Every structure is written in structure tokens, then in C-alpha cells.
Amino acid sequence: MQSKSVYKVPDGKLLKIFLDYNEKNDSINNIRITGDFFAYPEKGVEIIEKELEGEIIDKKRLMKKITEVVKKHGIEFIGLNIEGLAEGIVLCKHE
């Protein structure tokens, strides 16, 4: 199932997520994280996208997973944060 969310991160930028997910078990097939935020290094966002494949769309679980990836790869966001990113993904499910 293809879905999209537009979410203004509190005190941050406008996050637009394109999500393809499995409706049967709410798992992520494919995700594109877009928007006018900053991330250092930029490649970090592609790593997060790849690592989220197969994850279940649940805010707490997503936050845990993203935190792990961010720590492992030393990714820094500006205008975006881990909770905002997880929220944007969860919003895809509700639409």
C-alpha cells in the first residue's frame, strides 16, 4: 500500500514521507524521507531508509530503531529529530 504524510516537525522543518507498506502486518516495504531539513552526513538518511525496511510501523519501535541507526552512524539532524521522523512515518498509516 502506497501512502504519504506531510508533517511539520515542532520547531523544525516540513517532513514529507513516501511510504510503501504491507497492510497485513504493518511492515515497511520501502520508505523515502524527504523535506527541507538538514542531516549530517547526508548519506545518513539513505542508511536510515534502508534500515527501516521490514520494520513494523509503531512509533516506539521506530524510535528505538532510528536511535540505533543514528548512534551507529553518527548522524546529526537539524530541523528534524528522531521522534518527528517516527511520527511522520506513523502518520502515513493513518491516512
Added chain:
Amino acid sequence: MNEEWRLLKTGFNNAFNNMAVDKAILHANSKGLVPPTVRFYGWKPAAISIGYFQSLMEEVDVEACKKFGVDYVRRITGGGAVFHEHELTYSIVVSEKHPEIPKNIMESYSRVCGALIKGLKHLGIKSDYAPINDIVVNGKKISGNAQTRKMQTVLQHGTILLDVDVDKMFTLLRVPNEKIKDKLIADVKERVTSIKHILGENMSFDVVAEAMKKGFEEEFSIELTEGELTVEEKRLTEEFNKKVFSNKEWNHMR
């Protein structure tokens, strides 16, 4: 004696060349081939640049751009879509290890924006840094900025609006909801300003560039000496122009 940095005035070029030059300087500086550099440039034809993470088709009306002869290009820096027409664009490239450059990214935005604020002051304009990446005059945006760090080197580029045509901008950018387009345009007109609007007269590109040069010199305690792109930078520019910025795969990546 202040440290000497290089000043480049590369004139008006198309979007692909402009972005290729910034990336070429970044690479050359990271290899120690060129000194820290401040560059001033403009855009011909007018162009839209989008942030590294933005979706091209989501942000840009590609058909309208073609119709009006406006180029579009994806930047290597994050941030939002910008319509480049009547503006002075700058870039600064310097090692992350330079003592004048804060390790903290937000602090380094604030330092580079400090140079622009000092430059605007030379034009008689009082402005403030508005985190994350804007400069405002009386609360209205006059400058947007974007930074990347690669190979232990900082590249920040940004715009100073000489004039602004919000209506034209919105014929080229896509809006989420056509029904509220008029309201959106009205809002943006309220939130954006330009040197022309503030001073009530046109300021030439060269006059603004001279003021900004002083601003950078004061902020970083440096002396800017005009130079040229090296042979290697020109070669890299050609390469990045062809392989990256005018490449459809790059621009449509997201």
C-alpha cells in the same frame, strides 16, 4: 596581519555550472589545493534549486519551469527550494579545522550568517540571524542559507535577495493545495523581503557584493584577495556539471 583568503567573483552562470563550481571548490580545498574561499555569483537563466532531501516532482512544477526557461537543480546541501532570480548568492568553503569555524554546526551557521549581517549593515540595513538558517529584517526573511560538511570541509551557500517576485516564484513551485494557493502567496509576501523593498531603490549586484566582502572580512578577521578558479577546479567543475548537476538521475533522485 589578517589571514588571506581567496575571493571569487564568477559572475552569472546557469544552475548546473553554479552548483558544480561550489562542489569543485569544496573538493579542491579539502585536498589542500586552494585557500579558504568566499565566492559571489548570480544565476542566468533564473533557476530553482531544491534541497538535497527534497522530492523534485513534489516541490517543482517542471513543466512551468520549461515554459518560462527556468532551470532546476538539486543542491548537495539540505534545506528548502529557492527561486534564484534577483539575488546575490555567496558560498564559503573552509576547513572544519579552521580556528574560526565552530565545530558545532548550528554555531557555524550563526558565524557565517554573522558575516552577511555585517555586510547588510554596510548597506544601512539592520538584520538578525533567525535560526535555523535564515536572516531577517524586521522579522521578514531576506536571506536563506544551507551548509554541508564533507571531507572535513565546510561548504555553506546562501542568497541575499536584491528583489523578489513571489507571484512568479509560485508559478514555478508546487503548492500542496491549489485551493489555498492565493492565501499561501499572500503569507509568503508578508514573510519575505528584499534589499529593494527595504531601501526603496535598486542596489546593484556589485555594490551588495562589496558590502558582503567587508562583512566576511570583519566576521572572520581575514583579508579577501580576488583570485580565479584553478585549472583543477575548472576541470572538476566540468566533471560535476556533466556527471552530477545536469544529470537527470541526480535531479530526480528523490
